[in-house]
Amino acid sequence: MKWAEISVQTTHEATEAVADLFHDLGASGVVIEDPDLINSYRQSGTWDYCDIPEELETEVVTVLAYLPVDEELEDKLRRFEDSFMGLVHHGIERGRGQIKWKEVLEEDWESSWKDYFHPVKVGEIIVIKPSWEEYQAQEGEIIIELDPGMAFGTGTHHTTAMCCRLLEEVIHKGETVFDVGTGSGILAVAAAKLGASHIRAVDFDGVAARVAQENVDINKVGDVVTVSQGDLLTGIEGQADVVIANIVADIIIRLLPEIPKRLKTGGRFVASGIIEERLADVTAAVLAQGMTVDKVVEEGGWVAMVMTVEA
Template identity: 65%
Template structure:
C-alpha cells in the first residue's frame, strides 16, 4: 500500500493546531520533529550513543502525518493547505508554512526512523529500549522493550516522558488503569510494569492496536493489558483508579466529561500533549467537571496535568 507523507515546516505555537488539522483529515497520529527536543536529549547524556548533530535553528518544527494514497488524497491536501492558511485569522503564527508531500511504501515508513531511536532512561526507573538495540540494565531499571512500527509513541517526546514520570509517582500495586489513545502501547506497558493489576488501552487506529498488542507481548504483560479499537472512552465500561490520555488539548477537553464518569472517586487523571498556551483551556474544563489540579509539569513548551476527581 502507498502512503502520502505530508510534512509542514511550522512554529512551536502552531504545532498543536496543525496536529488537530491532520486529525480531522483522518490521520491517526502525527510525527513531530522538534529541534529543541533533539537538542535536549543530545545534551542530556540520556542516549548511550548519538550521531545526530545539534540543531542550530530551533524555531522550525516539522509536523508530519501519513494518509493513504487514494482518490480522496488530492482533496485532503487542498483542504489541509486551506485550513493551515486559515490559522493566521486566529492569530496563530504558522512560521514559513512550507508544505511537502511524497509517496512512500509501508516498509519505508516502518523502518526509516529507526536510526534516530536509541535506549533512553525517561524517569527514575523506566528505560525505553528499542528491540533492535542492546542495553545493560541497572539494578533498579525497569526496561520497556519497544518497536513502535507504524504506530506513534517512542517515549522520547516531552509529552510521553512527562506521562511516564507521573505514572512512576502515581501507580500503586493493584490499580485499574485506562489508557486513552494508546499508540504503541508504551504507557499501558509502563503501568503494568509499575504494578497495575488491570490496564485497558484504547486507540482509534487499527494499526496502533496491532502494534500495541505486539509490544505488550514483547514485554510479557498480556495478562494485565488489553487493547481495543475505539473512539476515546466510548464503549469502555467500569471505573478506573487512574486514566491517562496523551493526545492533544482539544481531544482532552472533549473526553473530560467521560473521564469524570469512568474515574473512581479520588482517582487521578493524567492529561498530556497540551501546548503551554492551551493549559488554561484544559484546566477550565477540568474545574467545570469538578476536578482539582494536583500538578502541572512543563517541558519544551508542552504541558502535562495531573488532576483528581473530587470525592
C-alpha cells in the same frame, strides 16, 4: 516498494494535529523532528547525537509521514493540504506551513529510524528501547520495547515522557487504569510494567488500536492490557484508579465531565498533550468539575497534569 515522504514544517502547537491528519490518511509511519526535543536530549546525554549539530531554530517542527506511491497518492495529498490549511479554523497556528514530498524506497525510510532511535531513559526507572538494540537493564529499571517501523513514535516526545514520569509516581500495584487515546500503547504498557493489574487502552483510530496491540504483545503484557477501538471512554465499563489522556487540550476538556464518575475514591487523572497556552483553559475546566490540580509539569512548551476529585 516506493513510498512518498511528505514533510510539513509547522509549529509545536500543530504537531499532534498534523500527525493525526497523516494517520487519518493511513500513513505507514510518522516522524516528528522537534529541534527543541533534540537539543534537550543532546544536553542530557541520553541520546547519541554526536553527529547532529545543536539546533538553533527551535520554533519550527518538521512532521514527516510515509504514504505508498500509488493511484490514490494525489488525492491523499490534496486532502491533506485542505485539512492542514483548515487547522486555522480550529484555532491552531500552522506556522511556516511548508509542505514538500519526495519518493523513497521502503528500506531507506525504515532503516532511517535506526540512525536516531536508541535506548532512552525517559523517567526515573522507565527506559524505552528499540527492538533491534541490546540494552543491559540496571537494577530497578523497567524496559519498554518498541519497533518504530510499526509505531507512531518512539515515545520520547515531551508529552509522553512527562506522562511516564508521572505514572511512576501515581501507579500502584493492583490498580485499574484507563488509557484514553492510547496511540502506540506506550503508556498502557508502562502502567502494566509499573504494576497495574487491569488496563483498558482505547483509541478512536483503528490503525492506532492495531499498533497498540502489537506493542502490548511485544512487551508480553497482554494478560493485563486490553486494547480496543472506541471514542474516549465510550464502551469502557466501571471505574478506574487512574485515567490517562495524552491527547490535546480540547479533547481533554471534552472528556473532563466524565472523569469524576469514572474514577474511584482517591483516583487520579493524568493528562498531557496540552500546550502551555491552553493550561489556563484546562485548569478552569478541571475546577468546574469540582476537581483539584495536584501537580503540573512543563517541558518544551508542553504541560502535563495530575488531578483528583475532591471528597
